[in-house]
Amino acid sequence: MTGVTGQVGSALISRLSRFGTVIPADRTVIDLSAPREIAAQLDALAPDIVINPAAYTAVDKAEDDRDLAFLVNETAPLAIARWTADNDVPFVHFSTDYVFDGTGTTPWKESDSPSPISVYGLSKLAGEVAIQSVGGPHLIVRTSWVYAPSGTNFFRTITRLAREREELRIVADQFGAPTSAATIADAIAAMFGSPRGISDVIARDSGLIHLAASGTTTWYEFAGAIINCLQAKGHPLKVTRIIPIAADDYRAKARRPLNSRLDLTRLSLAFGISTPHWLAGLEATVSRVP
Ligand SMILES: NC(=O)c1ccc[n+]([C@@H]2O[C@H](COP(=O)([O-])OP(=O)(O)OC[C@H]3O[C@@H](n4cnc5c(N)ncnc54)[C@H](OP(=O)(O)O)[C@@H]3O)[C@@H](O)[C@H]2O)c1
Structure with missing residues (x-):
């Protein structure tokens, strides 16, 4: 991994x-900015499954x-896809x-046409398309x-700023589901633990899957919920005001989608997985803040 x-x-x-044994392949083992090395590195590791x-x-x-973004996010996954398909x-x-692109208000389905508005996107x-074009089990x-x-x-960031500042200005017109890494990992673990086994799951249901916490919110509401949760757990905070702002007023270099809602129907129907509400994921995460 x-x-x-x-x-x-x-x-x-x-x-x-x-x-099973998880082989931790950090960048000293597999450097995704050197994709030409990846096939030989995977030959040496001989994994039964590759998680990237x-x-x-x-x-x-x-x-x-x-160039680096495309090398790591497109060329390297392509090299992994070729090795995994060959093996x-x-x-x-x-x-x-x-x-x-974030237009509309409807949650995006796997079958919807992507149209990124940033270099990262x-x-x-490009990485998705590369993997799909190879056509191995993925x-x-x-x-x-x-x-x-x-x-x-x-x-x-909010946890830090809420301790340092009285006032926060937070984007209130982008909608999505804040998803804890634990929620993602729990869902992937459920796929591994399914009676069919992960290999059969992927062989039969190869393709795209949307996986996020359930429910929808904005960054502004999420910030408010983070602060409420921290206060409820007794964390001393300086913040007293959160001001909603438009994404256009938050000068970031890259544009971000206004509508990031992901439709979770396929996750539920094909994989039998339902994810917790984003607020439950937040509460679990706050309980781990020192
Ligand atoms: N973060 C989000 O909000 C978000 C949202 C939607 C989807 N995703 C996707 O979810 C996945 C996981 O994201 P994450 O939030 O866990 O990312 P993250 O915390 O930023 O971690 C990125 C990881 O990639 C490694 N990495 C970067 N460049 C590398 C290279 N050249 N060679 C080898 N390893 C390299 C980093 O290693 P180092 O520690 O050595 O740098 C780090 O372990 C990614 O595919 C991301 O695109 C993330």
Whole structure:
């Protein structure tokens, strides 16, 4: 498994070890910016399944770092897909709501046409297309608004700022489901634990799957919920006001979708998995904040 130092990768490690030996392939073992080495590295590791939560995830930086974003998010997954197809090994890859342009208010289905509005989104979509074009056994798990008690994420930023500032200005016109890395890892572990086994699950249901917490909110409401949860757990905070702002007033380099809602019907019907509400994921995460 790649990306073991990341939010999703580290949550997966702790949950998947009961299904077999997890080989933690951090960037010293498999460097996704050197895709030509990947086939030989996988030959040496000889995994029964490849899980790739590693990615170039710096959304704003990607606008100026296009080549590296595409190398890590497109060329490297392509190399993994070729190796896994050649060796008939299932490949679990992760992708993002940022493949969509964010128009409308309807949750995006797997069958909807992607149309990214950022370099990061374009590079992630290119990775999806590359894996699909190889045609080996694969599952591309699109998720959204990922956070964890560690790492760089919105939850951690709000937790820090709420201790430092009296007033926060938070985007209130982007809609989605904040999804804890634990929620993602629990769902993937449920696939591994299914009576059919993960290989059969992927062989029969190869393709795209949307996986996020249930429910919908905005960054503004999410920030309010984080602060309420922290206060309820007795964390001393300085913040007294949260002001809703428009995404256009938050000067980020990359554009982000206004509508990031993901339709979870396929997750439920094909995989029998329902995810907890985003608020439940938040409460579980806050309970792990020191
Ligand atoms: N974060 C989100 O909000 C979000 C939302 C939707 C979808 N996703 C997708 O979900 C997946 C997991 O995201 P995450 O939030 O867990 O990411 P993350 O916390 O940013 O972790 C990224 C991981 O990728 C590794 N990595 C980056 N460049 C690499 C390279 N050249 N070679 C090898 N490893 C490299 C990092 O290793 P180092 O620690 O060594 O840098 C780290 O382990 C990704 O596919 C991402 O696109 C994320």
